[in-house]
Amino acid sequence: MMAAPLIMVGAGHAHLVTLRDWIKQGYRAPAGSLLVTPESDAWYSGMMPGLLAGRWQAEQCRAALAPLCRAAGISLQLDRLSTLDAERGTLQLASGALLTGQVISLDCGAGTPAPANSDGSVELIGAKPFGTLYRRWRQWRDAATPARIAVLGGGPAAVELVLALQRALPSCQLTLICAGPLLGAQPHRAARITRTLLTKRGIPLYEQHEINRIQDGSLLTGDGRAVRTDAVVLATGTAAAPWQEASALATDGAGFIRITDTLQSQSHPHILASGDCATLAGCPHSGVYAVRQGAVLGHNLRALLTGSPALHHFQPQPRALALLATADAQALACYGPLALRSRAARRLKDHLDSGFMRSLQVS
Ligand SMILES: Cc1cc2nc3c(=O)[nH]c(=O)nc-3n(C[C@H](O)[C@H](O)[C@H](O)COP(=O)(O)OP(=O)(O)OC[C@H]3O[C@@H](n4cnc5c(N)ncnc54)[C@H](O)[C@@H]3O)c2cc1C
Incomplete structure (x- = not known):
């Protein structure tokens, strides 16, 4: 089986930013690179409550993956990772397909814990x-x-x-x-x-x-x-997918993939992980941090694919602004010890959320 130069798993926030940045930079991934993810669109969590409350239309809250992948030189494979053998670099998909990747990037989120x-x-x-x-x-x-x-x-x-x-x-x-x-x-x-x-x-x-x-x-x-x-x-x-612990990747006690500040697996450096499936000191599981990892991930994947030694380091910011939609004309802004519910907070939330989604549109 020929190894793909790059297999990206999951259309999580960090991968979306990676693809967007590569398109902006005019970089195309090496031929044979793949994104494996189960749905043809990526939903943006920040706008989901607004969608359910009737403020947004579905089209405004999801990014179509085919145009992003095409522009970044990546083939889109609608499938789901079932198991990963980190030692061999092989991925078993739900369809039964078996893939091998030279560089593998995991940004496949997490499940939600349920009562036992x-x-x-x-x-x-x-x-x-x-x-x-x-x-x-x-x-x-x-x-x-x-x-x-x-x-x-x-x-x-x-x-x-x-x-x-x-x-x-x-x-x-x-x-x-x-x-x-x-x-x-x-x-x-x-x-x-x-x-x-x-x-x-x-x-x-x-x-x-x-x-x-x-x-x-x-x-x-x-x-x-x-x-x-x-x-x-x-x-x-967040609950880690069971395949993560079974993959031979270094994980924490809860099954999340341990990564270094270059977003590489602590145990298998040719495998990178970002967003909620990974764990890094000082970096909570949240969309804000997954998006910020995206810029570093895009750089580092490109460096690994082109043989450059210059990897960037991700430094989680100590605190982040949280903007909670309250299903009305306001939003609740939280930063450090401060919290304020106001119309201005909602305007800011709308501006940031819709700006992010617009940045993922490829003409
Ligand atoms: C209702 C709600 C609102 C939220 N609002 C905010 C907010 O306003 N701000 C904020 O910072 N955070 C927010 N969060 C948290 C945020 O959603 C997550 O932290 C963020 O989505 C994590 O992004 P990610 O990159 O890890 O991947 P995700 O966005 O979770 O995406 C995972 C991707 O991987 C794919 N995938 C999953 N399993 C597999 C598999 N086995 N094989 C292949 N592909 C797979 C999925 O289909 C998806 O494309 C919210 C969460 C919820 C539930």
Whole structure:
């Protein structure tokens, strides 16, 4: 089997930036290079809550991959990685195809953790993959709205999703359930503002409510507290895909790929990883950091493909601005200890999000 010079896996944020930068620079990947990803479009997470709330159209929130790949000299293969043998550089795809790559770049995101025990009495749907959630949301909106949906999670994504779903599905009772405190990684003021907002919108909030069992239509905590629901949307953080640990790549205790600041695997330098599938000290799992890794990744992949020794180093910024969509004319801005909900924050969010998507359009 001929080894492809480069196999990119997943159309995550860092890969989108890599392709965009290469196109801008006029660089084309060596012939035979591939992007393997299951869908023909890449969804942009920052705009997903706005899409579900009815503010955006789907076309505004996803980037078509075929034109990006074509312009960067990459073949697009719609498939899914099932297993990776890091020692041999071989990838087994869901279709059964077997590929070998000289350089492999992984930016395939992460799953969402689900309660350990479920009897199947409640529908569970992850916040990711976005395409699946979007299609299910359309069915809920157009045909069969559940009477009750619980969003599990206490971070920005869970807050944005519960507010967006409530706006889109007014006949549905939404509930937000957090294992710990609400918005624990954000300033206290952000949690206070959000609690007030949830109360105003009639969304019950359960904090310190870790759900570990689902039985007979109820979500149960270890100490027996129960919340009844028909469906659950999981926005519970990130869970590594099982193939990562089985790949022989160095991983952390949770299965995320350990990388150096050049975004190379700590154990296999010809394999790079970025975004939520990877772990690097000081770099949280978030779209902002995945996008920033993209510029370094694009440079380093190009350097490895052309035999240049000059690799760039990624330095995660110590803090990043978080802008949470609140399914109305405002957004909640959080930076360091500061939190403020305002119309200006939403205008800034719209400007940044739509600017990013415009930058991915290839004429
Ligand atoms: C509702 C919601 C809103 C969010 N809003 C924000 C925000 O405003 N700002 C922010 O910073 N972060 C936000 N996040 C977090 C953000 O979505 C993630 O941190 C970010 O998407 C990670 O990007 P990534 O590059 O790792 O890959 P992802 O964007 O997760 O993309 C992964 C890609 O890999 C593909 N893939 C997956 N498995 C395979 C496989 N086995 N083989 C091949 N391809 C595969 C997928 O189809 C997809 O194309 C939000 C998350 C959610 C759930």
